[in-house]
Amino acid sequence: MNxxxxxxxxxxxxxEGQSRIREDILDAAExxxxxxxxxxxSLRHVASEVDVTTALITxxxxxxxKLFREVFQRKGQQIANERMEAxxxxxxxxxxxxxxxxxxxFLAPPLNLRATRQGRAFLRLHSRLHMEPEELSFExxxxxYDESTRAFARAFHQALPHLSESVVMRRMxxxxxxxxxxxxxxxxxxxxxxxxxxxxxIFYDLEEIVLFAAxxxxxxxxxxxx
Amino acid sequence: MNxxxxxxxxxxxxxEGQSRIREDILDAAExxxxxxxxxxxSLRHVASEVDVTTALITxxxxxxxKLFREVFQRKGQQIANERMEAxxxxxxxxxxxxxxxxxxxFLAPPLNLRATRQGRAFLRLHSRLHMEPEELSFExxxxxYDESTRAFARAFHQALPHLSESVVMRRMxxxxxxxxxxxxxxxxxxxxxxxxxxxxxIFYDLEEIVLFAAxxxxxxxxxxxx
DNA sequence: CAATTAATTATACGATAATATAATTAATTG
DNA sequence: CAATTAATTATATTATCGTATAATTAATTG
Numbered sequence: 001m002n003x004x005x006x007x008x009x010x011x012x013x014x015x016e017g018q019s020r021i022r023e024d025i026l027d028a029a030e031x032x033x034x035x036x037x038x039x040x041x042s043l044r045h046v047a048s049e050v051d052v053t054t055a056l057i058t059x060x061x062x063x064x065x066k067l068f069r070e071v072f073q074r075k076g077q078q079i080a081n082e083r084m085e086a087x088x089x090x091x092x093x094x095x096x097x098x099x100x101x102x103x104x105x106f107l108a109p110p111l112n113l114r115a116t117r118q119g120r121a122f123l124r125l126h127s128r129l130h131m132e133p134e135e136l137s138f139e140x141x142x143x144x145y146d147e148s149t150r151a152f153a154r155a156f157h158q159a160l161p162h163l164s165e166s167v168v169m170r171r172m173x174x175x176x177x178x179x180x181x182x183x184x185x186x187x188x189x190x191x192x193x194x195x196x197x198x199x200x201x202i203f204y205d206l207e208e209i210v211l212f213a214a215x216x217x218x219x220x221x222x223x224x225x226x
Numbered sequence: 227m228n229x230x231x232x233x234x235x236x237x238x239x240x241x242e243g244q245s246r247i248r249e250d251i252l253d254a255a256e257x258x259x260x261x262x263x264x265x266x267x268s269l270r271h272v273a274s275e276v277d278v279t280t281a282l283i284t285x286x287x288x289x290x291x292k293l294f295r296e297v298f299q300r301k302g303q304q305i306a307n308e309r310m311e312a313x314x315x316x317x318x319x320x321x322x323x324x325x326x327x328x329x330x331x332f333l334a335p336p337l338n339l340r341a342t343r344q345g346r347a348f349l350r351l352h353s354r355l356h357m358e359p360e361e362l363s364f365e366x367x368x369x370x371y372d373e374s375t376r377a378f379a380r381a382f383h384q385a386l387p388h389l390s391e392s393v394v395m396r397r398m399x400x401x402x403x404x405x406x407x408x409x410x411x412x413x414x415x416x417x418x419x420x421x422x423x424x425x426x427x428i429f430y431d432l433e434e435i436v437l438f439a440a441x442x443x444x445x446x447x448x449x450x451x452x
Numbered sequence: 453c454a455a456t457t458a459a460t461t462a463t464a465c466g467a468t469a470a471t472a473t474a475a476t477t478a479a480t481t482g
Numbered sequence: 483c484a485a486t487t488a489a490t491t492a493t494a495t496t497a498t499c500g501t502a503t504a505a506t507t508a509a510t511t512g
Contacts, residue, residue, distance in 0.1 A: 012491035013477025019489070040265035042469060053491055058471065060489090170430065174438050177407020178400040204396065207449070212400050212442040219441035222434055238461035239507025245459070268499060279461055284501065286459095 022060050024050045027118055030071050034125035038068060038137075069140060075113065075122040076144040082109035083148040087155060096158050100214045104206065106152055106172075107179055107213070111206050114183070127184035162221055175213040182209065248286050250276045253344055256297050260351035264294060264363075295366060301339065301348040302370040308335035309374040313381060322384050326440045330432065332378050332398075333405055333439070337432050340409070353410035388447055401439040408435065 009015055028049040032041040043064055047054045061067040086105035090097040097105075110126075113119030129137055149172065156168040163171075182204045235241055254275040258267045269290055273280045287293040312331035316323040323331075336352075339345030355363055375398065382394040389397075408430045 009477095010491080011477085012475065012489090014479065014487095014489040016478065018479095021489085037263060037265050039263050043471090044469075053493095054470080055472080055492085056490060064470070170434070171438055174404035174408060174430075174435065177404040178442075179403070181403020181406060182400060204400075208396070209400065211445045211448060212397055215445035216404075216438040216442035219437045222437060235507095236461080237507085238459090238505060240457095240459040240509065242508065244509095247459085269501090270499075279463095280500080281462085281502080282460060290500065 021050060021052060021056070025052070025057055025060060025067070026071055026074060029067055030075075030118060030125060031121040033068065033071060034121040034128065038129055043067075065136060068136065071122075071125070072137070072140050073144060075119070076126070076140070079109045079113075080145055080148045082112075084151060087148070087151055091155070097155065099156065099159050099217055100210060102152060102155055102159060103175070103214045103217065104210050106175075107209055108206060110179065110183070111209075123180075123183045127180035156217065160218065164221075167222060168217070171217050171219075174216060178213065179204075179209055247276065247278060247282070251278070251283055251286060251293070252297055252300060255293055256301075256344060256351060257347040259294060259297060260347040260354065264355055269293075291362060294362065297348075297351070298363070298366050299370060301345070302352070302366070305335045305339075306371055306374045308338075310377060313374070313377055317381070323381065325382065325385050325443055326436060328378060328381055328385060329401070329440045329443065330436050332401075333435055334432060336405065336409070337435075349406075349409045353406035382443065386444065393448060394443070397443050397445075400442060404439065405430075405435055 025046065029041070029046050032046055032049065035041075036045075043054045043057050046067075047057055057067060061070060083106060086108065087102075090101055090105055110123060113123055149169075153165055153169045153172060156172070157163065157165045160168065251272065255267070255272045258272055258275065261267075262271075269280045269283050272293075273283055283293060287296060309332060312334065313328075316327055316331055336349060339349055375395075379391055379395045379398060382398070383389065383391045386394065
């Protein structure tokens with residue numbers, strides 16, 4: 001799995017040149033957290049994957065929890081930013097974008113991450129661990145996504161004025177659930193032998209999910225509004 | 227959290243009367259797995275919750291993994307059975323039940339579990355850990371749910387003959403994702419102070435999810451069918 | 453009622469976890 | 483170029499994990 005890294009000097013002391021070990025640690029942690037969960041991933045495992053000592057991880061990140069935070073925020077923030085940009089672009093073209101366009105703009109950023117191995121790992125991490133370190137992951141999601149999610153809720157409400165913003169918000173949550181689940185399955189494919197097919201390994205493309213999600217969002221308004 | 231159990235004799239040896247400790251262990255494990263994840267839950271923690279030694283857990287279940295299996299299957303099988311019964315009941319009334327009726331029959335069994343604390347714990351466990359012990363949970367889900375899921379897929383296909391059975395299956399996965407996600411949020415409410423409200427704590431009722439999910443299922447057929 | 457089986461605790465083992473500290477070497481700064 | 487800072491390893495500490503074994507007591511069986 002690991003080709004022996006271009007030989008670094010071993011032993012203590014600062015190595016020559018500049019190191020990109022910090023990023024390597026984030027990458028390795030992303031993959032291991034995705035595969036083994038938060039509690040299931042040991043710093044030793046991460047360290048050995050990058051071929052450094054655990055003390056170096058503590059040096060860079062302070063603790064396991066802080067390492068997780070940084071892994072999560074790195075790509076999470078990217079998704080949030082891309083969503084905001086896509087929304088602004090849409091709203092420049094047409095004051096009130098269609099429901100389908102909004103759903104597409106919301107889903108494309110995470111879906112595009114599937115292009116790389118690291119991206120797939122993040123998606124799996126995200127869907128698997130959406131609440132794993134209990135308090136932590138919850139707070140992380142809010143910090144990272146709240147602003148863009150609310151912006152989309154307002155836009156959906158404009159496109160579907162007969163639905164309250166709160167109904168829209170709740171349906172967005174259902175959409176998030178469906179795509180996270182779809183991705184967590186899909187992204188197991190990395191580990192399977194190529195060609196191996198399992199019932200539970202489904203590859204969804206963007207339009208397929210957009211079709212489903214936009215229809216759900218456009219369902220009739222609920223009977224009684226509390 | 228634990229009122230001191232009606233005093234049992236301490237010390238080694240078989241206790242008098244008959245014990246319901248096996249069920250107690252399953253209940254405690256269900257709650258802890260749901261709250262802390264598989265890797266995050268220690269047998270010691272489970273044991274102390276039930277006020278027995280870890281050796282007794284090994285005695286009954288053999289290993290941590292087997293304990294998890296049994297926790298999962300206990301209510302999972304119940305859901306699968308109730309789904310099959312509901313489907314058969316529907317099909318007795320009308321040869322081809324409506325999409326909404328099918329969705330409702332599919333979702334009601336897990337949703338009803340929310341009535342009890344143990345049920346809520348299971349739902350959270352299910353949604354959080356839907357693949358936590360990697361190979362394990364995957365296989366468990368298949369064993370437990372495959373039959374009933376396929377039966378529903380056939381029924382959906384009959385109600386929506388312009389959709390292939392495979393499209394129906396894929397949309398069912400999206401529906402499963404959305405309700406699991408909705409439940410994992412909802413069920414955190416156990417831990418929050420009563421009255422405390424978080425953006426991410428949404429309570430969905432059955433009809434609200436049925437409305438969304440049935441609309442998604444009834445979306446137009448996808449353009450190209452591979 | 454004697455022998456066996458079931459249910460339980462006590463205790464220990466070896467592995468591994470997260471984290472902290474001190475030593476070491478290279479790069480940067482003044 | 484001397485002093486300081488940055489990046490790294492070596493090593494230790496303390497805790498906890500899953501599991502195994504033997505002892506103990508009550509229930510069941512023959």
